[in-house]
Amino acid sequence: MSTTDTDTIPGPRDGATPGASEGEALLEVKDLKMHFPIRQGIVWQRQIGAVKAVDGLDFSVSAGQSLGLVGESGCGKSTTGRLVTRLLEPTGGTIRFDGEDITHKRVSSMRAARQNLQMIFQDPYSSLNPRHTVGTIIETPMRLNGINPEGGHRKRAQELLEIVGLNPEHYNRYPNEFSGGQRQRIGIARALALKPKLIVADEPVSALDVSIQAQVVNLLQDLQREFNLAFVFIAHDLAVVRHFSERVAVMYLGKIVEVADRETLYSRPQHPYTHALLSAVPEADPDSESRRERIRLTGDVPSPINPPSGCRFRTRCWKAQDICASQEPPLVQLVGSAEGHQAACHFPEVKQVVAPEEIPSAPASAE
Template identity: 85%
Template sequence: MLEVDGLQMHFPIRQGLVFQRQIGAVRAVDGVDFAVRPGESLGLVGESGCGKSTTGRLVTRLLEPTAGTIRFDGEDISHRPIATMRQARQHLQMIFQDPYSSLNPRHTVGTIIETPMRINKVTLRQGFKKRAQELLEIVGLNPEHYNRYPSEFSGGQRQRIGIARALALRPKLIVADEPVSALDVSIQAQVINLLQDLQREFGLAFVFIAHDLAVVRHFSERVAVMYLGKIVEVADRETLYNRPRHPYTHALLSAVPEADPDGRERRERIRLAGDVPSPIDPPSGCRFRTRCWKAQDKCATEEPPLTRINGNTEGHLTACHFPEEPTTAARAEGTGVR
């Protein structure tokens, strides 16, 4: 359903008050490839600033990509003019991270949900109001909330309103940009379970962007790991969490908290040295090499392609010249583990 190939987003850095000469660029997304099948959920994970949310906005064409192609439902929408994106957006919607800023406080809930249908001139036998009330009921809200304003709802309820708005045009794919990160932990599970129910009921495909690996494991069938604007590993959920190959994935998984109050099965904690390099001037070769315990001269001169490694299961792709053994317990000396 969705194919992304060589996607790039470079934000220019300009200098000068009059001529605005470009002196560099922030390489937020720098050559990303992935695909999403109908009805599938793909998780996109990584540290803050790695380019996850920018990738989601590129896929929905809220941002114009610098390079690369985006094919949705068989059509190339990479550089399609905004005026002609309306038809594609009927089947391609987005749930935003912040439920407080993504809803217009001057509009009622009914107006917020009806607006996509009115803009796209959708013909409904029962009328817009009836459809909006149905959507409110589907996402677990009272249809009588139709005339209320967003300020009258909690964060979790506002996110449900945002989900109802995304469902208004009966989409095939929804990009969920950290849809639960701004919510209380007690509400996160309710929203995640709601999205799973909607996926099963309507056959939706998801690109689920998050930094919480536990949430992604619960929701997504496949997971792609991003680091500094690039995808470094892609695999199905069980393979990635139980048999990761890229050193960065190992480091991420080691940081996931575990419920073990007795400390009997304490897992090794990998503490990466240094800070994430600047996306303005990323390292040559492998971008993770400046923090990697397995880096060698080859890593500085050759960029590792995202390919299937011998012995990997089908669909498990890794961008590393010297991948780890497929177990989180296997570790050589000098890894920086504490």
């Protein structure tokens, strides 16, 4: 059998993939960091600092599972997505995909991994080449990877257009002939072309109208169920994340401050920052909306160049004590909460599972 035969390429139409099975870790990230250097000088440059966009992330995604990454703009969500897909070279940490360490793989060596690791970009307008037809855009990944599907590239591209809800006859049209929602569907079709196991969706609906957002999110859910896809779903809209993701990780200033399954996090948040984010989500019921207590955070988001000592959220937190400035709270399992519910806070709603000597008996008094 030829190495370019479509039967050798695991993917959606092949049913269960031979790598990580349902429930197993398909993607494992440990202590992931991305520090962008700040340099000074024209001829002789020297580094004078770094933007700590991502500063020590730990998370995993199982086969067929969706993990939502949420947080304010600038917290490092999109950078995380680009690190996971190796569009950026990480400063530190490890990325294991399908049992293989891809942290520092060369570009040439990443080609096989990228067949199973694809990305949907945020802006449906700038992510598609305006000089290429829709057919060329979808076919290019297959041609670059030497994949010759049964029936040819054109037939496969038209199949993918139909799968994402577009007319196969649009094969010869150009991106400027489509609306924003239709362009995002083309981007989704391109991501599906190599039959991936995991897709990183970087705010895939933020540039779309509200009515179109629902259609695209529902499409992604249908594709996930049909093809057993895993997702890292990046968004700042908590309502969209709740609808799509099974587990949710909350990011603040380059770190994950809370992670739990969807129902637990939305009904019993433990970190003050998560409380504040959820309080900003409007209620559909007018009576509930009128009774909702909004938590308004004071102050600006600190700079990732020089983040606060200890807990990074302490400068805006109403629970902050002296210990928050001197000790960084670890992301740990919470007692009395659902399995896998972790938070990085010295004063959550429930106590943390740590050694007794690490739990402060009382907040340090201010002098």
